[in-house]
Amino acid sequence: MKFIDRSSVLPNVLPFLFLASTPVQAVWPAPSKLSTGNSSLLIDKTLGVTYNGGNVRWSSTELYPRRCARKTNENWFLLQLSWTLDYEPSCAPAFSSEEIVTGGVARAMKNILEDNLVPWKLYGRNQLESTEPSTEGQTYVRQLEITQTGTDSTETFKPLAGQVDESYNLTLGTDGKATIQAVSSTGVLRALESFSQLFFKHSQAPYVYTKLAPVEISDKPEYDHRGILFDTSRNFFSLESIYRTIDAMAWNKMNRFHIHVTDSQSWPLEIPAMPELHEKGAYAKGMTYTPENVQAIQAYGIYRGVEVIFEIDSPGHFGSAALSHPEVVSAWQAEPWAKYCAEPPCGQLRLNDPAVDPFLDKLMNDFLPRVSPYSAYFHTGGDEVNLNAYALDPSVNSSDPAVLGPLIQKFVDKQHARVRAAGLVPMVWEEIPANYNVTLGDDVVVQSWLGDAAINDLTAKGHKVISSNYNFWYMDCGRGQWLNFANGAETEQYYPFNDWCTPYKNWRLAYSYDPRANLTAEQAALVIGGEVGAWSETIDDANIDDILWPRSSAAGEVLWSGRIDPATGQNRSQYDAGPRLAEFRERMLARGVLAGPVQMVYCTQGGDPTACRFTTSS
C-alpha cells in the first residue's frame, strides 16, 4: 500500500460521475468492498437469527450488559437533561461470546425497527413516496445466519492493537436470507452495524425496508486503534453521556474510548483506598465515578466492541491531588499560571519526593487491578510537563533539563513498571520520549498530538504511535478563548479572542487528515491508529454530542476505511463522503445522538453532491 501525501493527489474527479449514484446507500464508515443491487426487502421483528446454528433470542429491551442492583451516584447534583438512560449498567459482567452477539443483534434490531429514519432528506423534494417500495407482496428478510469462524479469547475483549480480528463478510440475498461471517464476536458486532445501516423506515408505519438487495460486503479496518479522548476532569460528564458516546462510537466502528479521568481541575475518580482524593478533589459530592461506575463503563464498552482506556495523567496535570495530598504536588495554583503550566490551575506531581512512590503505589494498587480485567492498556499521561514547576518542587528545586531528564526517566520507569505489573501496557503522551530523552519499553504506545513532523520523528525512532493531530482532530478547537481578558490593551491585543488551536475542525478538515501521510511504509506500519480529542474546557453534557458528531465520524472513516480509497489510489473525496455522512448523521440523530447537520436539506435532497459544490464566480 502506498501512502499518498495530501499534496500529491490526482486531479478532481469530474462532477458528472456522481449524478448516477444511488442517493441512499451509506454504510459509514465505507466498507473495503461493497456491492449492492436494487431489489427491495422488508424486515420486521419476526426475523429469525442464528449464531453458529443456535437460535438467538433477542429482545429490543435486552441490550446488555444486564441490569442489576448497583450503588448509584445519582443525586440532585446531576444535570436534569432530557437524555434517557435506557437501562442500568451491569455490576457483574460476564463476557460470553453468545451474550455479546445477542446484545449486538438486539441493538441492531432496535436501531432497524425502532430508532430508524424515514429518509425524506435524502431524496428529491417530495420524491420520497415515489422511491419507497410497495409494502404489499414484498419478500421479508426472514433469516440472519451468523457464523463465527474463530473462538474468542480473553484478548478479544481487551485486545492490544492487532489482537482481535474485526473483519467480517455480510450478504443479504433477494430471497431474504442474510449471512454474517466473522472470525471474532467483535467482527460480528461490526457486521451487525453495517447490516443495520441498510434499512430505512417506510413512511407507512410500521414498515421497514431496504432497496439495496442483493448486498455483499467484505470489510476490515485499516487501523487497529480508532478512538475518542474524553476529558472528565475539566468538566464532569454523566454516565448517560459516556454511554451515549460509546454507542455512537460503535456505530462508527470506533473501538477505543480513552477517558482522561483526572487532571489539575478535578479528581472525579473514586479510589476506595484513598477516598480523600475524590472527597476533596471532585467538583462536588456525587460528581464522581465509583468503582461500580468504572466497571459498568468498561463492561458497556466491551459489549459494543469498544475498549475503555483510563488515563491518570502524571507528572503534569496533577494539581487536583493537592487538595488532599499537598505533599506530593508542586506548583499547585502557582501564578502567573502561564509560567508553570498550560492552563489554570497549575500542579505537577513532585519528581523526587519520598512521599510520591508510596502515594503512587497505593493509588495504582487500588485502580490498576480494577482496570486490567477489562483493558489491555493504561495511559500514564506525560503531556505538557512544565519544567518551571520543578523550581517550586522542594524535592528538586531546579528547572534545569539536565537535572530533570534523569528524574523523569526514573519516574516513568517506575510508573510503567507498576502498569506492567498489573498486566497492562503503558501509553504515554509524546512529550515523554520527545522532550526529555526518555527511553521507553518496546511495548509502550505513544500518543502524538503535535502533528506530522512529530509522528515522523517518533516512528523513525521505532515507537508505536497513535495520532491525535490537533490541527485536524481536536474537536474543542476554534470556538474561541475560554480565558477572561482584561479590558484595554489586553483586549486590543487578543481580539477576536481566538483560541490556541483555531480554526474549528470542520468535518472536511477532520476528513482530510491521513495519519500515515509522508511516512515510509515501515514508519507507517507503526502508526496503529488515532484518537479524536475533546478537551472539555467548554464542553459538558449539554453540548458533547454536537462537538463530537458528526465530525468524529469523519475521523472514524479515515481510521476504519483509510484516507486513501483503494479503488482509486486517491484521497477519498468530499463529493463521495458528504452525502453519505449527511445520511449517517440522520441515522445517529434517529438513534438519539444530537449530531449537528452536515449540510442544509437542499444539499442532501439533490442526490447530487455537486449541487452544493464550491465554485467561484469567474
Next chain:
Amino acid sequence: MKFIDRSSVLPNVLPFLFLASTPVQAVWPAPSKLSTGNSSLLIDKTLGVTYNGGNVRWSSTELYPRRCARKTNENWFLLQLSWTLDYEPSCAPAFSSEEIVTGGVARAMKNILEDNLVPWKLYGRNQLESTEPSTEGQTYVRQLEITQTGTDSTETFKPLAGQVDESYNLTLGTDGKATIQAVSSTGVLRALESFSQLFFKHSQAPYVYTKLAPVEISDKPEYDHRGILFDTSRNFFSLESIYRTIDAMAWNKMNRFHIHVTDSQSWPLEIPAMPELHEKGAYAKGMTYTPENVQAIQAYGIYRGVEVIFEIDSPGHFGSAALSHPEVVSAWQAEPWAKYCAEPPCGQLRLNDPAVDPFLDKLMNDFLPRVSPYSAYFHTGGDEVNLNAYALDPSVNSSDPAVLGPLIQKFVDKQHARVRAAGLVPMVWEEIPANYNVTLGDDVVVQSWLGDAAINDLTAKGHKVISSNYNFWYMDCGRGQWLNFANGAETEQYYPFNDWCTPYKNWRLAYSYDPRANLTAEQAALVIGGEVGAWSETIDDANIDDILWPRSSAAGEVLWSGRIDPATGQNRSQYDAGPRLAEFRERMLARGVLAGPVQMVYCTQGGDPTACRFTTSS
C-alpha cells in the same frame, strides 16, 4: 451619554477588586441599577401575588397562551427529538394585560420553584452547603405586589421601536414583601424575569431561597430592538425549537424574533391563497408553518414580550418560488452559482415582468393581514441581490446598474406600499439603500450586517438602523465550509476549509461589540438596536440551542444594558460578565435550553474571575 470606541477604553481594572464580589448575584442582562443585601428568604407556592390590587391566580401549568384545538402538522416527518412541548399554542389569542401578567407570574414561579438550579458550580469546591441558608425559621416571600402604572394599548403588544415602555422597578424586602412597578405589562414581564433570577434551589428539596435581600432594581433597556434572526428556509425548524427560542429570548429580555421564513432553498410558509408555494416549495409535506402555526408563534411571542417579525426576502433569495411559479423567478438554479447568487440554489424575483405584481399582490394580500394584528413590522428583505441574475431575466436582460437601479426603486416602492397598506412598517436589508441608490420612506428600518462603516454611512443618511454586524453577531460563522470541495488543487487552495466569516463568534467577541461605536450622538440615536443572526446552512433542531446560547446572551446584555457600564463609563468587562454569564447559563440549562458551558467548573467555582484570566509566561 457618550459612546466610547472600543479602542479608547480605560486601562484594566485590577483583578483584586473582584475578590470580594458575591459570586451568586447574576441578573442577566445587568440592570441599570441593582442593589442587594445578604439576608436570606425562602419562597414557595403559597406566594400571594396581586396585580393592581387584584389577586393573580397563577398556576405553573397555565403558562399562556391557552391550549385549544388546532389543526396540527405533526407527522412522521418531524424529528423525534426529546424536547417537550409544554402545551399547545393558542388558536384564539386575546391579549389582555391581566392574562399576560398572569402568564408571566406563572412562568416566573415555574422557573423559580421547578426549573431552578442548585448553584454548586458557583461556590468553592464542596462549599455549597455551608453557603446555603437554614431552612428552619426563615422568613418566606409571602407577597408580590405588582402595580402597572400605565395602561396597555394595541401598540404595547405590537410596538414600533420606542412605543412600549419596558422599564420597571423591583423591590424585595427582608420582611418577605416584594413589589414590582412598571408602566406597561411588558415592563412587568421584564421585572418578573429579574425576580425569578434572584432565587436558587436548596440542596434540601423542596426549599428555594434567595440570599440577596433586600433587593432594589431600577431597570430599562438601552436599545429598543433586541432580536434574533432565525432562518427556517435552509433548514426547517420545529415549533418546539421556535417556542424554546422565544422563551430563552424572554429570559434574556430580548424582544424581536425575526423569522427569515422563505429563501431560495425552501418555502415552508403556507399561503392558503397559493397552496402551490408550499406544496412544491417546502422540503417535504408537513415541513410547513400553517396559518394556525403562524398565529400561534406570534401569540406565543406576545405573551412573552417578544414581537415576531416575518421576512419574505425579495427580490433575491427567492428561488424556491420557482418550483411553483417559474414565471416570476430568474436564474433559478443557475450555474456556476457563484456568478448569480451568494449560495446555491440561485433564484431572484424577476424585476420587470408583468407576472410579478399580481403574484406579489396575491401573496401579500394573503399573508400581511395575518401579520398585522400581531406585529408592527414586515421585513421585505433585499440582501445580496445579484445583478448578473437579471441578465437571465427575460423581462430585463441586463446586469447594468444604470438599468437596474430604477427598476429596483420601483420594485421597492411597490412592495413597501403593500406593507404600509396592511398597516405595517417595512424593514429592508442595507444593500437596498446602500448599493442601488434607492430612496426609502422615513418609516423604514434598515438592517445592516456589514459592520461599522456601513452603519456610519446609513446613519449619516438618516436611516433608522438595526445592526447584525457579521464580525460579531453571526452565530453560524467560524464552523467551516458547508460546500463540497473537489480533491486536488481546489482542496489544496481552500484547506483548512474556513467559511467566509470565520472566526467563530465566541461570547467574548459577541460581548465586545458596540452597535453605536464611533458614531456621533445623532447617528447613534438612529441605531435602534440589533439582531443576532443564525443562518441555518449547518443548523437545525439538533444544535440550535448550542449555537444560540449563551452567545446570544452576550449580545442580549449589550442590547439591554449597553456596551458601556454607566457606572464607570468604560466598556463592560469580561471579568464581570464571565461569572454572571456562567451562572445564567446554568439557569438556562435548568429551564431546558441546552446552552453550552461558558467555562469549566474550576473557573466558575472560584468566586474569582481572575482565576481563569489570560496571562503570559513572562
